[in-house]
Amino acid sequence: MTDGDSTVASLSVDGIRTALHCPRRYELASVDGLECGEDDAVEERVDLLRTAICDALRSGETDREGIESAARDRLSSLWSDHDERFHSVAQRRHERRVLDATIVAYAERIGTDHAVGIERLTTDATGGELIGPGLPLSSTIALSEPKAEPELDGETISIDATVDYVSGDDSSIVGVRFVPTLAPLGRLRYRSDWEGDVATRFTDHFADDADVFDPDPVGVLFETAVVLDGLRDLRDRLGLGDRTCRYVQIPVADRSSLSVNWVQNEVETNLEVVDLTDVYVDHHTFGMTHDHRNETVDGRLATVAATLVAESFDPARRWNEIEEHACPDCDYTVCCQEYIAHEVRFDG
Numbered sequence: 001m002t003d004g005d006s007t008v009a010s011l012s013v014d015g016i017r018t019a020l021h022c023p024r025r026y027e028l029a030s031v032d033g034l035e036c037g038e039d040d041a042v043e044e045r046v047d048l049l050r051t052a053i054c055d056a057l058r059s060g061e062t063d064r065e066g067i068e069s070a071a072r073d074r075l076s077s078l079w080s081d082h083d084e085r086f087h088s089v090a091q092r093r094h095e096r097r098v099l100d101a102t103i104v105a106y107a108e109r110i111g112t113d114h115a116v117g118i119e120r121l122t123t124d125a126t127g128g129e130l131i132g133p134g135l136p137l138s139s140t141i142a143l144s145e146p147k148a149e150p151e152l153d154g155e156t157i158s159i160d161a162t163v164d165y166v167s168g169d170d171s172s173i174v175g176v177r178f179v180p181t182l183a184p185l186g187r188l189r190y191r192s193d194w195e196g197d198v199a200t201r202f203t204d205h206f207a208d209d210a211d212v213f214d215p216d217p218v219g220v221l222f223e224t225a226v227v228l229d230g231l232r233d234l235r236d237r238l239g240l241g242d243r244t245c246r247y248v249q250i251p252v253a254d255r256s257s258l259s260v261n262w263v264q265n266e267v268e269t270n271l272e273v274v275d276l277t278d279v280y281v282d283h284h285t286f287g288m289t290h291d292h293r294n295e296t297v298d299g300r301l302a303t304v305a306a307t308l309v310a311e312s313f314d315p316a317r318r319w320n321e322i323e324e325h326a327c328p329d330c331d332y333t334v335c336c337q338e339y340i341a342h343e344v345r346f347d348g
């Protein structure tokens with residue numbers, strides 16, 4: 001977002017999203033490097049789909065049958081090395097059918113358009129990679145907490161995010177990321193404008209006098225800001241002209257869209273494509289810059305990044321919300337000083 005004086009560090013969008021739930025959790029996970037919790041089987045299956053679909057897109061296939069066939073073949077070889085522990089052979093077969101059904105739905109609903117879009121961008125680009133999975137993007141922002149941390153004034157920080165591939169057309173470049181579900185979006189899923197309750201709840205999340213704690217949607221808006229800025233950088237590096245940048249997510253592990261025929265062992269699913277661009281952009285900033293930006297989100301992202309760079313991890317300011325919403329499913333309760341102190345007080 002800026003060409004600053006000097007870059008002091010880098011952060012990841014995932015780290016910032018963790019810090020929005022609880023800054024101490026971020027410190028334990030990202031600064032101290034403590035690993036907690038079990039491997040996430042759902043994330044691992046999403047990774048299989050990411051790899052299978054991206055490799056199918058990389059094959060150059062652009063019609064539905066070709067994309068589906070290439071992705072299913074790739075999934076088949078990935079699945080033979082997949083060592084997830086299942087309750088039974090039947091469960092393992094069922095999960096495999098779910099993954100196959102997801103590929104079929106992707107090829108039918110999305111694959112052709114996106115494959116053609118990748119082909120078009122590749123023709124216009126001056127080299128560079130458009131297909132991941134985990135294609136890295138980066139946004140450089142100026143830190144904005146000069147009063148609290150004067151030594152950070154003028155410093156910049158790089159924030160990293162990923163998309164799984166980049167598609168587009170003559171007027172736009174679209175970053176696409178496969179996610180497990182759309183649950184973190186909250187009301188963003190059902191809104192198409194920033195103005196209104198999206199803006200109000202975003203602002204209230206950071207207000208001392210408002211009873212709003214919305215870390216997931218706030219994190220998604222931060223992620224959108226970083227991805228769009230990273231896409232602008234990629235667009236400029238690849239010589240893709242003045243195309244506008246957009247960011248979409250596709251949920252590929254959403255059980256609510258599954259339809260299972262247990263008698264015939266058949267699974268079907270639908271895939272939704274959610275474009276987060278419009279719910280992020282504020283029209284005033286867009287009018288001033290002609291870029292998909294949001295001054296409020298971008299400014300608050302710079303402030304949150306500055307507090308993390310300054311190693312300010314004390315959860316006390318939001319303790320009531322963190323204790324109610326973040327602690328119950330936190331993997332770090334056994335090593336968290338605040339949580340242990342609170343439990344001791346509670347027991348005493």
Ligand code: SF4
Binds near residue numbers: 028333336
């Ligand atoms: S136990 Fe609670 S306070 Fe401690 S790191 Fe986890 S969420 Fe934060």
